[in-house]
Amino acid sequence: MHSYFSLQGRTALVTGGTRGIGKMIAKAYVEAGATVYVCARDVEACRQTADELGALGRCHAVAANLATEEGVQQLATRLGEQMTHLDILVNNAGTTWGAPLESYPIKGWEKVMQLNVTSVFNCIQQFLPLLRKAGSPANPARIINIGSVAGISSFGEQAYAYGPSKAALHQLSRILARELVSQHINVNVIAPGRFPSKMTQHIGHDEQALAQDTALIPMKRWGREEEMAALAISLASTAGAYMTGNIIPLDGGFSL
Numbered sequence: 001m002h003s004y005f006s007l008q009g010r011t012a013l014v015t016g017g018t019r020g021i022g023k024m025i026a027k028a029y030v031e032a033g034a035t036v037y038v039c040a041r042d043v044e045a046c047r048q049t050a051d052e053l054g055a056l057g058r059c060h061a062v063a064a065n066l067a068t069e070e071g072v073q074q075l076a077t078r079l080g081e082q083m084t085h086l087d088i089l090v091n092n093a094g095t096t097w098g099a100p101l102e103s104y105p106i107k108g109w110e111k112v113m114q115l116n117v118t119s120v121f122n123c124i125q126q127f128l129p130l131l132r133k134a135g136s137p138a139n140p141a142r143i144i145n146i147g148s149v150a151g152i153s154s155f156g157e158q159a160y161a162y163g164p165s166k167a168a169l170h171q172l173s174r175i176l177a178r179e180l181v182s183q184h185i186n187v188n189v190i191a192p193g194r195f196p197s198k199m200t201q202h203i204g205h206d207e208q209a210l211a212q213d214t215a216l217i218p219m220k221r222w223g224r225e226e227e228m229a230a231l232a233i234s235l236a237s238t239a240g241a242y243m244t245g246n247i248i249p250l251d252g253g254f255s256l
């Protein structure tokens with residue numbers, strides 16, 4: 001690997017790093033040399049992920065429920081005891097809710113907005129002191145928010161809260177990128193199209209639904225782990241040091 005893409009000596013936190021896109025990114029960071037912390041609610045999944053990725057390098061897991069303010073604070077307190085600074089914060093944990101328009105429950109709307117927007121804002125607030133300690137003009141700290149093409153395109157798919165939550169996250173990222181650039185913290189968004197995960201398995205495991213879905217993607221396929229890994233490494237390494245405030249679709253052309 002070229003040194004421009006090395007994460008040797010860096011510390012990263014990947015929220016929701018126990019499966020799906022978060023795990024793809026956590027694994028890539030471990031392999032690129034970073035010390036990686038993952039968090040999720042499921043204690044056993046945390047332990048398994050730390051064991052599995054720890055075999056490739058350095059990976060630790062902390063169970064936390066980021067859907068509450070207390071959960072975010074507890075995570076920040078626990079990690080504050082284990083690290084002096086945080087180079088890379090990947091806000092990946094997210095959720096969705098689908099239902100017909102007329103019966104779409106407000107509790108579903110609020111759950112999505114809480115985890116996809118409010119808790120990301122809260123994580124950034126809580127980890128700012130550690131990110132500030134890591135960032136320098138030569139090597140800024142990185143916040144990488146996982147948005148979605150659903151925050152760009154108008155395909156709602158009855159997940160009425162999801163697209164708006166991701167659009168809000170994209171805009172929050174742009175505002176914070178401007179504000180934090182003088183503090184040597186870069187803020188960028190990866191806006192994935194379809195990637196295999198628990199969130200998308202209802203499509204991926206249904207042959208007909210998968211065919212209809214891929215027909216809408218110009219490249220006629222879903223994204224692959226190595227494609228997510230490569231972009232996430234780029235944004236976190238020297239390769240991405242001059243990038244801030246970008247919303248980067250990774251979607252086989254879907255957002256076109």
Ligand SMILES: NC(=O)c1ccc[n+]([C@@H]2O[C@H](COP(=O)([O-])OP(=O)(O)OC[C@H]3O[C@@H](n4cnc5c(N)ncnc54)[C@H](OP(=O)(O)O)[C@@H]3O)[C@@H](O)[C@H]2O)c1
Nearest residue numbers: 016018020021040041042066067094148194195197198199
């Ligand atoms: N997959 C796609 O095609 C796709 C496309 C566009 C955007 N995205 C975005 O990518 C991100 C990851 O999605 P994914 O598809 O990989 O989803 P996923 O497979 O459902 O994984 C979600 C991860 O977040 C964790 N999580 C969920 N609720 C949490 C909470 N309250 N507190 C802490 N951790 C929590 C989960 O672990 P626990 O359940 O144990 O907490 C899990 O590790 C999301 O932001 C999603 O919106 C995904």
